[in-house]
Amino acid sequence: MNVQIFVPCFIDQLYPAVAFNMVKVLEKAGCTVQYNGNQTCCGQPAFNAGFHNEAKDVCSKFLKDFEGAEYIVAPSASCVGFVRNYYQQLFNNSSVHNEVRQLADRTYELSEFLIKVVGIDDIGAILEGKATYHDSCAGLREVGIKKEPRQLLSKVKGLELVEMNDVETCCGFGGTFAVKFEPISIAMGDQKITNAGNTEAEYLISTDMSCLMHLDGCSKYKGSKLKLMHLADVLANGW
Template sequence: MNVQIFIPCFVDQLYPSIAFNTVKVLRKAGCTVEYNANQTCCGQPAFNAGFWNEAKDVCNKFVKDFKGSDYIVTPSASCTGFVRNYYGKLFQDSSKSNEVRELGSRLFEFSEFLTDVLNFDDTGAVLNGKATYHDSCAALRECRIKEAPRRLLSKVSGLELTEMNDVETCCGFGGTFAVKFEPISIAMADQKVSNALDTHADYIISTDMSCLMHLDGYIKNKNAAVKTLHLADVLASGW
C-alpha cells in the first residue's frame, strides 16, 4: 500500500524522531511511504488564532501538496481533526469543496490507520515499564479515537497499561490557550500529571506530541518522576 506521510510543523522542527519512527512502523506494516518535501503546515495555528484568510492560504497549499488518491497518514490527531472538521468551513461553497471533502476521507491519524485500515496492531515493540495513556482532545472529540492506541499498546511486550483518573480531561495546552490563559493551563497540567503519578506510571503516552510537550514542560519544572512518549516512539522501540 502506498502512503503519503504528513509531518506536523512542530514535529518536524522539534521532535523529528517521531517522524522517523512513524515511517519505520508503517514500513513494517507493509506500506511504501512517500514524503513530499514541499509540505509545511496544515494551517491550524493561524486558524485558531483567528487569521482565517492567512490560514486558507496555508490550507490551499496542503490540498495541493496532497493531491492524488493515496492514503495520508500523520502522527497527529490534532492535524487530522483540523483538516477533517474545519477545511470544509474554510472552503464551503467554493470550487474546492469536493476536493477538500475527498482529501479528508484519505487522511488518517497514525494509530487509527494501523488498526482501522491495515488491521495491524503488533509491531513487535518492547518497552519495559508501566504506562498510562492520555486521550488528547483532538483524538477523542474530533477524530473519535479511543480504542486504537490502547489496542496497539496492549501488544507492546513488557508494557503494563493503567488508566488514570479523569483520563478524558484536557491537558491544558490548547495551542495559544496555554499562552493566553497560562494560570489555567498550568493548573490543568498539574491535574493531569498528578493523576498520572497516582498510577505510578513510568510513562505518559499519547497520539499528540503537542499535549506531551506541554505536560513535559510541567514535569521538568516540577522534577516529577514520569516521562512522556509519543505512540510512534513506543511502537518503534525494541526492534
C-alpha cells in the same frame, strides 16, 4: 499500500524522531511510504489565532501538496482533526469543496490507520514497564480515537497499561490557550501530571506531541520522573 506522510510543523522543528519512527512503523506494517518535501503546515495555528484568510492560503497549499495521495497519515490527531473538520468550513461552496471532502476521507492519524485500514495491532514493539495513556482532546473529540492506541499498546511486549483518573480531561495546552490563559493551562497540566503520577506509571504516552510538550514542561517543574513518549516512539521501540 502507498502512504503519503504529513509531518506537522512542530514535529519537524522540535521532535523529528517522532516522524522517523512513524515511517519505521508504517514500513514494518507493509506500507510504501512517500514524503513530499514541499509540505509545510496544515494551517491550524493561523486558524486558531483568528487569521482565517491566512489559514486558507496555507490549507490551499496542503491541498496541492497532497493531491492524488491514496492515504495521508500523520503522527498528530490535532492536525488530522483540523483537516477533517475545519477545511470544509473554510472551503464551503468553493470550487474545491468536493476535493476537500475527499481529502478528509483519506487523512488518518497513525493509530487509527494501523487498526482500521492496515488491520494490524502488533508491530513487534518491546517496552518494559508501566504506562498510562493521555487522550488528547483532538484525538478523542475531533477524530474519535480511543480504543485504537490502547489496542496497539496492549500488544507491546513488557508494557503494562494502567488508566489514570479523569483520563478524558484536557491537559491544558490547547495551542494559543496555553499562552492566553497561562495560569489555567498550568493548573490543568499540573492536575494531569498528578493523575498520571498516582498510577505509579513510568511512562505517559499520547498521540499528540503538542500535549506531551506541554505536559513535559509541567512534569519537569513538579520534579516528576515520568517519561513522556509519543505512540510512534513506543511502537518503534525494541526492534
